[in-house]
Amino acid sequence: MKYNRISADSHVDLCWMPPTLFKDEATPAMKERMPYVTDGKDGPYWTSKNGTSFGLKNGVGPAGAKYEPGKHARADLMAATNLYEDGKNDIRRISDPHLRVKDMLMDEVDAEVIYGILGAATKLADHEAANEMFRIYNDWLADFCSHYPERHIGLACLPYGDIEAARKEIYRVADTGLRGLELSCSWDMAPMYDPMWEPLWKAADDVGLPLHFHTFPAIDPKQLDSLTSETRRPAFFTVVSGFQMNLVNIVAAIISGGALERYPNLKVAFGESGCGWIPYMLERMDFEWEDRFRDLPITMPPSEYWKRQCKATFQFDNVGGKLIDDMGVETLMWGSDYPHGDGVWPESSRYIKEQFGHLPEDAFRKITCENAGKFYGLM
DSSP states (O other), rough: OOOOOOEEEEEOOGGGOOTTTTHHSOOOOTGGSSSSEEOOTTTTTOOOOOEEEEETTTTTTTTTTTTOOOHHHHHHHTTHHHHHHHHHHOOTTTTTTTHHHHHHHHHTEEEEEEOSSSHHHHHTHHHHHHHHHHHHHHHHHHHHHHHHHTTTEEEEESSSOOHHHHHHHHHTTTTTTEEEEEOOTTSOOOOOHHHHHHHHHHHHHHHHEEEEEEEESOOOHHHHTTTHHHHHHHHHHHHHHHGGGHHHHHHHHHHHHTTTHHOOOOOEEETTTTTTHHHHHHHHHHHHHHHHHHSSSSSSSSSHHHHHEEEEEEEOOHHHHHHHHHGGGGGEEEOOTTTTTTTTOHHHHHHHHHHHHOOOHHHHHHHIIIIHHHHHOOO
16 A cells, blocks of 8 residues: 555544443453443433543543534534534444544545553553453454554553553454554653563563553643632643653653663654654753763663654644754654544644645655654555
């Protein structure tokens, strides 16, 4: 297949999954702890036995929010394609492989990388039940991607907070056709330089699948739930304004802990990371390593590990577009973030032209197609 545009960051969220999937596929002992859909004042919504709410069925964004015209400009653009109206009629364009391809082609996207339900499963606050959710989701995703394997690049979701379960799941999904592994990032996770992560690095290296970390909020989501109407919006604005830069803690920890030194073939991608902050991070890490951290278990400047083994994805970042040479054009992969409100679908062409229209043709193609194509074995 010939590729002209590949989105390296797209999504399928719990709220758009088949409503009975988890109950239907869970083991008998786990069925009652699985999320399910029930009726609410704003319509059917996802919940669980412990009272966790995962948002409206076929709602807006990862939180399954209610669509309110005029409140969110990007959501209005997606609504104009009848995305949410179709959802009300149980036409799940996001989780139907055939309908999803039509949405991709509407945006001139030939293939896309699909991030999954890590946030929702973590929100469940039940590690054992979340692990079962991941097993069910990963099997569903493998089947979903099998319809258009040259277009849909699925990432297996790995159990959070249970290294042994994550290790086992890596080996289990290795031959399912999924093209990568996604590990949850959280404000309360153990730092990635901790030796506890070693089995994860080894397993990912063994199976040859790239490991992914998607950007995450800097605060416990429960804090947002407890805020007043006066403080909720400023708090949310604060979170979304800087959430991408939280990934510096993941990048620096992976490099400084020596994981990329020990496993030089391990590949790591950072979903929806943005990139304007990366040149400063690389310069800062190199300076500190040269100045006082030469005792770390690494043998070259941190920026060299970044360029050799890491990729960043972003939908729009005009600052980063001016600093491409400072982080390496080969390390960047564009993504639409479909179907999230922070994304650029169905106007990807406009955003791509605005950001990259000034670039030489080879750099333009690397960022919007080739880097992802080679990273995921499509090209």
